[in-house]
Amino acid sequence: MVYLLLNLLIHYSSLWLDMLGHSVWESERFAAKFEKQIENGVLKELKNSRWEEYELLNVGSKVSDLDSDDMFVRSTWLPAYTWALLQSEEIFCDFLGLYLFAESYLHAFSYLTSPSTSGQRSLGYPNITRRIHHLVYAATVMKISIPAGFKSDFAKEEEPTEPSQKLLVSIADTVSNLLATDLIKLVQDFANEKKLHRRNPDKVSQIQDEFRNMIVPTLEQQTLTDILNAGWNCSLDSDIWDNVSHDKLHEAKDQILQDLILKSMEVSEYHERTKKEQ
Amino acid sequence: MIINAGQIARELKHPLNADDPLIITPSPDLEELKKSGSASIDLRLGCWFLACRASRTGLLDVYKSQDVIPSEAKLTKSYYVPFGDGFVLHPRAFVLGVTLEWIRLPTDRSAMVIGRSSWGRHGLIIATATGVHPGFTGCLTLELSNVGEIPIMIKPGTTICQIFIHKVEGGDPKFVDQSSFIGSRKPTLGAIKLDEIARLLANDDFNNQ
Numbered sequence: 001m002v003y004l005l006l007n008l009l010i011h012y013s014s015l016w017l018d019m020l021g022h023s024v025w026e027s028e029r030f031a032a033k034f035e036k037q038i039e040n041g042v043l044k045e046l047k048n049s050r051w052e053e054y055e056l057l058n059v060g061s062k063v064s065d066l067d068s069d070d071m072f073v074r075s076t077w078l079p080a081y082t083w084a085l086l087q088s089e090e091i092f093c094d095f096l097g098l099y100l101f102a103e104s105y106l107h108a109f110s111y112l113t114s115p116s117t118s119g120q121r122s123l124g125y126p127n128i129t130r131r132i133h134h135l136v137y138a139a140t141v142m143k144i145s146i147p148a149g150f151k152s153d154f155a156k157e158e159e160p161t162e163p164s165q166k167l168l169v170s171i172a173d174t175v176s177n178l179l180a181t182d183l184i185k186l187v188q189d190f191a192n193e194k195k196l197h198r199r200n201p202d203k204v205s206q207i208q209d210e211f212r213n214m215i216v217p218t219l220e221q222q223t224l225t226d227i228l229n230a231g232w233n234c235s236l237d238s239d240i241w242d243n244v245s246h247d248k249l250h251e252a253k254d255q256i257l258q259d260l261i262l263k264s265m266e267v268s269e270y271h272e273r274t275k276k277e278q
Numbered sequence: 279m280i281i282n283a284g285q286i287a288r289e290l291k292h293p294l295n296a297d298d299p300l301i302i303t304p305s306p307d308l309e310e311l312k313k314s315g316s317a318s319i320d321l322r323l324g325c326w327f328l329a330c331r332a333s334r335t336g337l338l339d340v341y342k343s344q345d346v347i348p349s350e351a352k353l354t355k356s357y358y359v360p361f362g363d364g365f366v367l368h369p370r371a372f373v374l375g376v377t378l379e380w381i382r383l384p385t386d387r388s389a390m391v392i393g394r395s396s397w398g399r400h401g402l403i404i405a406t407a408t409g410v411h412p413g414f415t416g417c418l419t420l421e422l423s424n425v426g427e428i429p430i431m432i433k434p435g436t437t438i439c440q441i442f443i444h445k446v447e448g449g450d451p452k453f454v455d456q457s458s459f460i461g462s463r464k465p466t467l468g469a470i471k472l473d474e475i476a477r478l479l480a481n482d483d484f485n486n487q
Contacts, residue, residue, distance in 0.1 A: 214415045216303045216380035263380050263417070263463040266325060270304050270378065270435070273361060 021093025030092065030186065031085060034179060038084045041175035042077055043067070049174075053167050079123075079165075083172035086124035088179050094131065095138050095187040102144045102199045104228040106135065107236070110147070115155035123169050126176060127157050138184050199225040207264070208233045212240055214256070216263045220271050227268070231261045279445045280317050281387075286443055287311035294384070300443070301382040318440040321391070322378035324417055325434045327357040327365055328465040329373045340470045341480050350467045364433040367402065367424040374465035375420040378435060382415045389443045391418055397438060401426015404439045412446050419465040 025031065043066055046054055055061055058076050065073050097105045113128065121127045126134065132154050139146050160166050191198075200223075207217040207230035217227070234240055235253055244252045281289075286300070287308040293299035306319055335353055354374075359365050367373060383389060388411055393404030405421030420439060424430050432438065472480070 213382075215301055215382055218301060218303050218305065220304075259416075259463045266378075266463070267304050267380070269361060 021096040022089065024096065024190070025089050025092055028190065031089065033186070034085065034088055034182075037179070038088065038175055039081055041178060042080045042084060042171055045171045045174050046077055046080075050167060050171060053163075057164050057167065077168065077171075080168040080171040080175070083123045083169055084175040087126050087172060087176035088183065090125045091131075091134055091176060091180060092183050092187065094135055095183055096190070098135060098138055098144060099142055099187050099191055100196060100198065101225050102142075102229060103147065104199075104225065104232045106139065106144075106147055106150055107232045109135070110150060110153045114153035116157045119158060120160060121157035123160070123165070123172070126173060127159070128154050129156055130173065130177065134180050137180065141184055142188075197223040197225060199223070199229045204229045204233065211257070211260050212237075214260070216260060216267055222264065222268055224265065224268070227261055227264045231257050281443045281445060283314050283316040283319055284312045286319060298384045298386075299382065300384050300387060301380070303380045304378070318442045320394070320437040321418070321439050321441055323420075323432055323434050323436045323438040324376040324378040324463075325359050325361065326376050326464040327359060327373050328354045328375075328467065329357065329371075331355055340472065341477075354467055356464065359434055361434050364431045366429050366431050367422060368429045369401070369424050369427055372421070372423045374467070375422045375432075375438070376463070376465040377418045377420065377439070380415075380417055380463070381410070381441075383410060383412055383443075385412045386446050387443055388412050388446050389414075389441050391420070391439050391441050393439050394437065400430065401428070402430050402432070402438075410441070416462045417464070419462075419468075 046066060047063055051063065054076075061073075061076075066077065094105075094109075097109075101108075116128045125131065132151055136146055136151065138144075160169055190196075203219060203222055203226040206219060207222060207226055210217045211230055211234045217230075235257055241249055241253065287306075289300045290302060290305060291308055302319070311319065330353060335348065338347075340347065357365065365373070365375075377391075381389075388409065391404070391408040391410065393402070397404070401424050403423045403425055405423065408418065408420075410418065418441075422432070422438075
C-alpha cells in the first residue's frame with residue numbers, strides 16, 4: 001500500500017488520514033447512524049426508479065417481496081446496500097482528510113489517484129468523478145481553496161458491465177450520493193467535539209517563508225497540517241526551484257522538503273512534550 | 279572572535295540581518311542564555327544514528343576509484359530512536375549521531391562543536407572539534423565514541439555537545455558553504471574527497487617507473 005512509502009512523505013502523509021478516517025468511522029460506530037437510512041434508500045430507489053431493470057434480472061419478482069425478510073430476496077439487493085455503506089465510509093474519510101489537511105489533502109489526492117485507478121472502478125468507493133465532485137463540494141462548504149485544474153486532473157473510470165452489478169452499483173451510487181451533506185456535517189461535528197486543529201493560513205505562510213530559506217520553522221505552535229500545507233506550497237512554487245536543473249528537480253524537491261518537513265514534525269513533538277512537562 | 283551566549287541570544291531574538299539570520303530550532307532558552315555568561319550553547323542529541331556495517335566492509339580504501347567504494351547505504355545502517363527510547367553505546371563502539379537542533383549560520387558566522395566534559399569524563403567522546411562553515415543549514419553530524427569501560431545509554435533530547443559561534447571577518451557572502459551537508463536532518467557519512475596533489479602523491483605507479 002502507498003501508505004507505507006514513508007520516503008515520499010510529502011506526497012503521502014495527507015492520505016494517511018484516509019486510514020485514520022476508517023479508524024474513526026469504526027471506533028465511533030458511525031456506520032450505525034446510516035445503516036437504516038441506506039437500506040431504506042436502496043429499497044426506495046429500487047421500487048420507485050429502477051423496478052423495470054430489477055424485474056428483468058429477477059423474473060417473477062413482486063414489489064411487495066422487497067420488504068420481506070426472505071434471505072433469497074434480500075440477496076438480490078444486498079450488494080447495493082453494502083456498497084452504499086462502504087462508499088459512505090470512503091466519503092467520510094475524504095471529508096475528514098479534507099477538513100484537517102485542507103489544500104494539502106487535495107494535492108496529495110491528485111498526486112496519488114489522478115488520472116484514475118487503472119481498470120474497473122472499485123465498487124466500495126464512489127467512482128472517481130463522484131469523489132472529485134464530493135471533494136469540491138465539501139471544500140466549498142469548508143472554505144478550502146481548490147487547486148487550479150484539480151477537476152481536470154482526473155479521467156472517468158470503467159464502470160461494471162455485468163447487468164446485475166451495473167444496476168446495483170448504480171443504486172448504491174445514488175444512495176451514497178444523497179448522504180454527502182450529512183457526512184460533511186458529521187465530520188464538522190466530530191472535529192468540533194474533538195477540538196481538531198485546522199490549518200492556519202498565517203502559520204502556513206510563515207512556515208512556507210522559512211522552508212523557502214531552508215529553515216526549519218521557528219514557530220513553537222505549529223500543527224502537522226500547517227507544516228504539510230507549507231510543504232506542498234513550496235513544492236508547487238516553481239520560483240523556489242529555479243536553480244535546480246530539470247533532471248534533478250524531483251529528487252531535489254523530495255530530499256529537501258522531506259528533510260524540512262520531517263524535522264519540523266520532530267520539532268513540533270519536542271515542543272509538545274516539553275510543554276506538558278512545564 | 280567567539281561570540282558570547284548573551285549576544286547569541288540577542289541575535290536569535292533579533293537577527294542582525296533579517297535576510298541572513300542565525301537560527302537554532304528548537305530555540306534554547308534565551309533568557310537563561312543571557313544570564314549564563316557562557317561562551318557556548320549546549321546542543322541536544324537528535325533521534326537518528328548511523329553505524330558502520332563492519333561485516334560488509336573489509337577495508338575503507340579511499341584511494342580506489344569512487345566507483346569501487348561502496349555507497350553510504352551499503353556501508354552503514356541507520357537507526358531512528360524516538361523520544362523516550364535510548365541508544366546504548368558499548369565500549370569501543372563508534373556511531374554517528376546528529377543534533378536535535380536545526381542550525382542556520384549567517385554568512386559572517388562560523389562555529390565549532392565539541393563535546394561536553396561531563397560526558398567525556400564518563401567515556402563518551404564527541405569526536406574532534408567539528409568546524410561549521412558560514413551559511414551552513416541543517417543538523418550537525420556528531421561522531422560519538424565510547425572510550426570508557428562500561429556501556430553508556432544516550433537518549434534523544436539530552437544535552438550532549440556545545441557549539442561555539444565565531445565571527446568571520448572579511449568573507450564574501452557570495453561564497454558560502456555549498457557542501458552536500460546542507461539541509462540534512464540525519465547524520466551523514468559524506469565522501470572523503472582527495473585533492474589532485476594527494477592523488478599524485480598516493481599514485482604508486484610512480485614508484486614502478
